Amino acid sequence: MIDASILGNGVVVTGFSDPEIVPTGAVAWKGERIVGVGAESEMRNAFPEARFLDAHGGLIMPGFVNLHHHFYSALARGVDPGATMSNFAEVLDRLWWRLDRALDAETVRISAELSAADCIRWGCTTVFDHHASPSCIAGSLDVIADVLENSGLPAVLCYEVTDRNGHGDAIAGLDENLDFIEARRSDPRIRGTVGLHASFTVRDETLAMAADRRAASTGCHIHVAEDPVDIAASQEAFGRGPVERLVEFGLLDDRCLLAHGIHLQPQEYQTIAAQDGIVIHNPESNANNGVGYLDVVEVAQQGCRVGLGTDGMSSSMLRALRAAFLAHRASRGDPGAGFEVLPDLLANNVLTARRFFDEPKLGELVAGAPADIIALDAQPPTPIGPQNLFSHLVYGATEYPVRHTVARGRVVFENFTHTTLDTQRLAARAGELAPALWNRIAALPWGSSFLGD
Numbered sequence: 001m002i003d004a005s006i007l008g009n010g011v012v013v014t015g016f017s018d019p020e021i022v023p024t025g026a027v028a029w030k031g032e033r034i035v036g037v038g039a040e041s042e043m044r045n046a047f048p049e050a051r052f053l054d055a056h057g058g059l060i061m062p063g064f065v066n067l068h069h070h071f072y073s074a075l076a077r078g079v080d081p082g083a084t085m086s087n088f089a090e091v092l093d094r095l096w097w098r099l100d101r102a103l104d105a106e107t108v109r110i111s112a113e114l115s116a117a118d119c120i121r122w123g124c125t126t127v128f129d130h131h132a133s134p135s136c137i138a139g140s141l142d143v144i145a146d147v148l149e150n151s152g153l154p155a156v157l158c159y160e161v162t163d164r165n166g167h168g169d170a171i172a173g174l175d176e177n178l179d180f181i182e183a184r185r186s187d188p189r190i191r192g193t194v195g196l197h198a199s200f201t202v203r204d205e206t207l208a209m210a211a212d213r214r215a216a217s218t219g220c221h222i223h224v225a226e227d228p229v230d231i232a233a234s235q236e237a238f239g240r241g242p243v244e245r246l247v248e249f250g251l252l253d254d255r256c257l258l259a260h261g262i263h264l265q266p267q268e269y270q271t272i273a274a275q276d277g278i279v280i281h282n283p284e285s286n287a288n289n290g291v292g293y294l295d296v297v298e299v300a301q302q303g304c305r306v307g308l309g310t311d312g313m314s315s316s317m318l319r320a321l322r323a324a325f326l327a328h329r330a331s332r333g334d335p336g337a338g339f340e341v342l343p344d345l346l347a348n349n350v351l352t353a354r355r356f357f358d359e360p361k362l363g364e365l366v367a368g369a370p371a372d373i374i375a376l377d378a379q380p381p382t383p384i385g386p387q388n389l390f391s392h393l394v395y396g397a398t399e400y401p402v403r404h405t406v407a408r409g410r411v412v413f414e415n416f417t418h419t420t421l422d423t424q425r426l427a428a429r430a431g432e433l434a435p436a437l438w439n440r441i442a443a444l445p446w447g448s449s450f451l452g453d
Contacts, residue, residue: 003030005030005409006047010026010055011379012038013389014366022039024039025040032370058400074114079095104133105136105139125153126155151412159173161210177214178194181193193255194218199246200234200242201450201451222256224243227262280306288313306348307352318398319398321393401416
């Protein structure tokens with residue numbers, strides 16, 4: 001018989017959309033499922049032999065979902081690309097496309113371990129990762145999946161299909177996606193989807209092949225209109241914009257994840273909404289790359305579901321939420337803006353994850369839901385309720401660390417300490433591997449074509 005566990009002595013917030021707030025509450029689980037939520041005294045009476053984790057008065061919440069991450073960027077911190085970068089195309093060409101070519105199996109693994117550790121530390125219990133390693137394509141998703149299985153973090157993984165390194169590599173990337181999707185089709189914790197870089201680096205024949213070979217239920221994960229170059233180069237090479245091409249090849253559906261979406265027109269957002277696709281806002285990365293800002297309210301008004309990601313800049317969803325909120329106010333010049341749609345971002349992430357895992361209660365603290373639970377070390381100093389939860393999150397909780405993280409019933413972070421990953425070992429090994437990786441980056445040329453010509 002599986003003994004129960006309880007996370008209690010905190011303020012329970014049961015979800016991100018119309019939650020119940022339980023002061024001095026607790027959540028009980030057995031195995032991978034929540035079995036009770038309510039007053040701590042009730043949970044202790046119902047499960048007297050349960051192991052108890054103390055939230056120390058903090059917020060007990062569902063674990064966060066991150067809809068767009070790049071684990072492979074972990075070893076880029078501090079790197080000098082040795083080249084000036086004055087626009088987004090140069091950022092890609094002179095930094096990221098050299099980094100991904102320099103990765104090998106070992107640096108793919110350590111990058112995934114470092115990123116998984118950060119996700120867990122910041123209370124993320126489901127992550128959608130978009131991977132690229134052109135010198136190490138076959139088996140790369142299995143390497144990442146192995147890391148995630150060991151760490152206990154559920155995920156949806158994909159490999160970035162692109163023609164910028166030649167059509168042969170594009171086919172190899174598609175094969176990697178499809179093999180992984182098939183192998184993980186019934187896996188309750190690790191799933192796959194088809195990864196595509198962006199419209200301006202993927203040829204028509206590649207999109208056609210992806211659409212023809214994938215099962216529609218697998219979806220796809222693609223960068224869209226992150227910068228005007230995606231639109232201009234797509235129009236020049238193919239005579240059509242990114243959204244039109246996705247529609248033409250049957251890739252825009254209710255499991256299509258469109259990262260960024262900044263520079264689209266209202267009718268393109270309406271097209272995305274009609275197909276029930278998901279636009280993913282990445283405010284920190286967008287600011288860092290100087291590519292612009294997604295007007296979340298306007299996009300939502302066009303009918304789109306908008307979610308939230310970190311795009312490899314960090315793994316903190318609360319920090320991304322705060323960045324989205326403050327950037328929205330700054331862009332509008334309105335200190336009263338931000339409460340119309342932005343509170344829906346975390347809930348939209350949950351709704352999207354449910355589609356991929358077929359878990360109708362994922363992201364809620366209710367009986368029968370997956371036991372994805374966190375305790376934020378943020379004691380609410382003022383009354384908290386459903387109507388002001390978002391204010392507590394963006395003005396208070398973002399300043400506090402996560403004390404406990406439980407992913408599918410497994411305690412992966414306890415009292416500010418990892419239980420499944422040795423972060424000291426990871427830091428030491430990353431320090432050993434980074435110089436050689438950086439040297440490989442420095443030795444690689446830049447000035448590549450978007451389509452590998």
